Amino acid sequence: MNKVLDFKLDEQIMEKINRFSRTALTAEQVYAFPVALCDNEIDRDGERFSAEALGKLAKLFVGKTGIFDHDPKGEKQSARIFDCETVQDETRVTSCGEPYTCLYAKAYMVRTAGNADLIAEIDGGIKKEVSVSCSIGKKLCSVCGADMNRDPCGHIKGTYYGGKKCCHILDEPTDAYEWSFVAVPAQPAAGVVKHFGEEKDFSQEVRSLEKRLAAESARTQKACDMLKREIISLSFLCRPVMAVETVKILTDKMSFEQLTELYHSLKKQAQQNDEPKPQLVSKKTDGGKSGENSRFRIAG
Ligand SMILES: [Zn+2]
Structure with a gap:
């Protein structure tokens, strides 16, 4: 995991960054940092990504722009993801008994006079809460595998069945839209908040x-x-x-x-x-x- 978090702006990294910039940037011109986007742990909505979904999101998030949306001056700063990968932590097991997997991104921004404070804050570890927005193709019941959009079952999220907590597995992501740093972590444990591209579909709950x-x-x-x-x-x-x-x-x-x-x-x-x-x-x-x-x- 440290390999992902600690990286140097070497040639290889600069080459990846320069795929997204119009003019070739030098290591001195950019600031790059790691971001934990999301993981396969059950979130506050009783949902979790499958490890496969995280793998697909790793591809979808490359090139996507992130916004720091709580600048008191109203100046929106942005950063772009130039690399993204899933990292499995063998020492940690999720509440579902799976190896803990996290989606890590590497993002960069061009250093300017205006973002020196922000860079100092990121370096200081202050801005860690990330909100991601993506659209998910399938939601599956963790107990019986029912497709909750097409043919919902009667299992209830958060309820235990045979000693296992029911949750909805988010599978087959179709697109990743953006990510942003938010001021208040709504999910303190993970430091990650997930929003979904689609409106919360109450009709599913009603059908269920x-x-x-x-x-x-x-x-x-x-x-x-x-x-x-x-x-x-x-x-x-x-x-x-x-x-x-x-x-x-x-x-x-x-x-x-x-x-x-x-x-x-x-x-x-x-x-x-x-x-x-x-x-x-x-x-x-x-x-x-x-x-x-x-x-x-x-x-x-
Ligand atoms: Zn079910």
């Missing part, structure tokens, strides 16, 4: 919620159907016996709670009817038939 509600409703419907069947069988054991059609009409518009209540009251009634009767019945049957029947009744 609708899907969960539909699943919930299907489960309730299934439970209601089961209760209705139980009620019909129980109604045979109760006196007076009601016709199946009558029971069906009666239970048709009942809510799950009402069905549960009716089921329990019928069950209670059936048990009460059942308690003294088996003895009477078994006595009768015992009289004429084999003991098998009585054993069956007691067991039932």
Whole structure:
């Protein structure tokens, strides 16, 4: 990692920088510095980049301009990324259990009288919070791999499933727009804030919620159907016996709670009817038939 952070303005680096300048610059004319753009750790939105996505972003960010947007004088200073790469830290594991990978960029600016203070601040390590803007092709559920834009699942970000925290994996970036230094870090731990090119798409969240509600409703419907069947069988054991059609009409518009209540009251009634009767019945049957029947009744 130090190799990325410590670099000298040697010939190789100057050649890379000069690919972006109209006139050939000398090492004395430029100021170059490393920037940590983003990583594969879960961010405050419950999202994280895949290692592959970071690799693609490394290519997309080369040549992109960064802005220092909090200059009190309103003078916007800018720097340009001339090199970008992902660096894996073998000693660190993300909360998802993957090797920690960070996207590092090298940026340069032409030294002027106006940016001497800014350069001193960067050298002093003050301006470290970076905000990046890019567009992401795919958002995948970390639990089941569902494409959250096309076919969202019911898993909830931040919730644990089988001991693993659910997050959305940002995959297949399509473009990188810009990056900027911001005054206040919204994500203090990482010092990186991510914004996405596209507006926050609430329709995804709504679709996901609708899907969960539909699943919930299907489960309730299934439970209601089961209760209705139980009620019909129980109604045979109760006196007076009601016709199946009558029971069906009666239970048709009942809510799950009402069905549960009716089921329990019928069950209670059936048990009460059942308690003294088996003895009477078994006595009768015992009289004429084999003991098998009585054993069956007691067991039932
Ligand atoms: Zn899922």
